[in-house]
Amino acid sequence: MRNVPDSLLRHDKRHAWIAFAALAIMLLALPFATDALLGRGWVRIVDFALLYIMLALGLNIVVGYAGLLDLGYIAFFAVGAYCYALLGSPQFGLHWPFWIVLPLGALLACVFGVLLGAPTLKLRGDYLAIVTLGFGEIIRIFLNNLNAPVNITNGPQGISMIDPVRIGGFSLGSTHELFGLTFPSVHLYYYLFLCVTLLVIFVSLRLEDSRIGRAWMAIREDEVAAEAMGINTRNIKLLAFAMGATFGGAAGGLFAGFQGFISPESFGLTESVMIVCMVVLGGMGNIRGVVLGGVLLVLLPEALRHGAGPAQHALFGKTLIDPESLRMLLFGLALIVVMLVRPAGLWPSTQRRRELSPDEDVVHQEQDTVYDSSK
Template sequence: MNRGDPIESGAGRQRLRRAGLAIALLALPLLAQQLGQAPVRALDQALLYVLLALGLNIVVGYAGLLDLGYVAFYAIGAYGFALLASPHLTEQFTSLRAAFPGGLHAPWWLVLPLAALLAAGAGMLLGAPTLRLRGDYLAVVTLAFGEIVRLFINNLGHPVNLTNGARGISPIDDLQLLGHGLGQALTVGPLTLAPVTLYAYVLLALVATGVVVSSRLGQSRLGRAWMALREDETAARAMGLDTRWLKLCAFAVGASFGGVAGVMFAALQGFISPESFSLQESVLIVGMVVLGGSGHVPGVILGAVLLSALPEVLRHAAGPLQQLTDGHLDAPILRQLLIALAMTGVMWWRPRGLWVSDR
């Protein structure tokens, strides 16, 4: 028997599994669309959270830096797209109105890398003063950074109306692909794809790219250096690793994922306001990374999907439980209580996460 046959057959099975997974993912938005608009919107939301969790996993899972202000980069990407792809700026500034009478309306394929670069710069800005901090102290500083960005955006509506303050920015341009706006349904043969379904395919492509980039980073020399930093910073420094550069790089790369997700969020919603970027969102994203398995890409994806889908599942359970309490507990509060209990139970059962890495 040829000694190379087992290897070739193993590689063939792996290719078949990947092909089967790709086909299943391509069919998922169509299957969700058959159930109505709500499941597709839930899928879009889950994919956004997967993209955010992949970015935060680079900071928390790979480098071991607890970041509680990650939502700030999400907001930077969203507002970057909203300002460049809406008529808001030209309505507020006469000089811009004269140069761009119809509004800026920058193309998304140009704003997307710009938002990633802007968020990466903000990540380095956050990382620079925290190079000597770890653990609880780093968490407090990053938490403050997230709140500062949110308050800054909220207060830029006066006296210079740059962000429109708490009222938010609307309308925001749809993404354009091959001359077709994703805000309009697309008919392909016998299939009619709703706008939310079209966005689901774009998000799937971005998530697939994020998975490949994140996995390759984890297997690279840079990823191994991050993991050495995570395990023991003193030992990593003694081995000659530049821990300061490693921290800045982790913050920058992780933040760029948040900037891309922010662009997609703004385009999908068509409206953004500071309320969408609260501390609760940051805590939720951290929970996704920790619940799924910090540092393990498949586990992070699992955690993001579960925590994004759990509120929708518990939405149906909150109603009957509310009746049992004679209406003393509001359904949203009860749903948050059920989510907290579910997370507590899972972390008691699997303290390292649901799907941890063998490394």
Template structure:
């Protein structure tokens, strides 16, 4: 329970950049979580090599990309998706922005659910299994270890890893909040017209908020994929976005 709670904390910290700092109501944030999870699943599971012969020829031993490489890739891809969502919605505010982002989140989930034909990319509702477990310098997080005479099982090991990541993301968020960029986001949230009049490039600042928030969602998604070893579209429903938004609103 605590492991999943920490994943949601990472998601909430990312959404807080978009909703809390920049004041952009995003109801499709779970889509970036899905993008990060599927990028890790593609790169760290036998799915692509089993479906595409040319990939199997290039990687005869199968794709076994370590999660520490897939996480930055997933964060970058999620940031690109954040920009793709942000670019058409720059003129929208409030409820209208919420409706468009809600639609974006549903589109991503439906794509993941239906991209199993005519070419099987995501394996549809069956999901992708066999995702590589997390390991660090040969230290396998999915095995029991004895550390300083104490037995540590995989659930505990993941807990401490996720705590470390959540603290790092929180520190980045605090630094962002007090940076020039963070103050620009807060200015846009308080009064976009006044911020523009003061010389802030509101277009770039909004896109940056979407991209930065999405990248944290991608990190959490990659960790979720490696932790669970399986991803399917069922994990990325609209209600998940509502849960994360509730965490941001109720948690302040």
């Protein structure tokens, strides 16, 4: 029950329902409010934030729960995206429906997750990091080069004119009028992404409190001890890779449908690093923290894009440094400062926090026993 919001436990049921309803209304109204206040560009940014939250939650299973540093996570995103693109674009003339292609992409990513996991089971820490990094690059290089001798991925040119997500005859790629409201494409994708994100959060929550989740954490803390307790570390680690990859693959499919165009350059190493940053910065192993990390790292560069120029004007009366240079500079500084101030992440998991600072009670207990024995 650890991850159920505290408010749900502390207050009576009515309060909880009010909080829940307020959150639901806020989430439902978000695209319209954003559109009205900040412009449609920001709705698109929010869409991307949701995609990255899915990715960060997927990686959280591998890094946060099982403690395996994966620097090639974007590869699964790529697998899902290419699966969707190849089966729903003029590339092969296939236009399979979205509800077949998306699960297929997730499944394929899952298979790749096991493929990556299997040979790396024995590796630890930094060695695992470099192998996963290599795996990510291998996938990207294959995607970038499989246009010859047989053209499969269309190489660096990428795949364009990918079908938008269609549910029945209802295409999310165009504007619709519903219940007297106008829903542009970005709004529709927002609701789709929101549903999938909530599903991912739900699955993560259930996993965390399950036998599997506890097994992952046991491995993270002490692999040898976990094995001694009868945990099949091999299968449980593979499961972590597979689960994480599945989420990544699903997000990839959504990305391809949303963007309408994908090319290998979207799946580079910097993307993998960025997702690791989201997980660590937000707070490894804590779903709320990871969501926060995802939101922040997507919104921050964009907020700086809008704010860096005007802020300088306000402060100095003229533009001293190009806003675009300043933007990434401030982003880098923010990463450093946040980690210095909160080394365990912005919103660390309670369990991790206990590991970091020895629990007061335990200290007292230990002192007590020492005192007892000397008596």
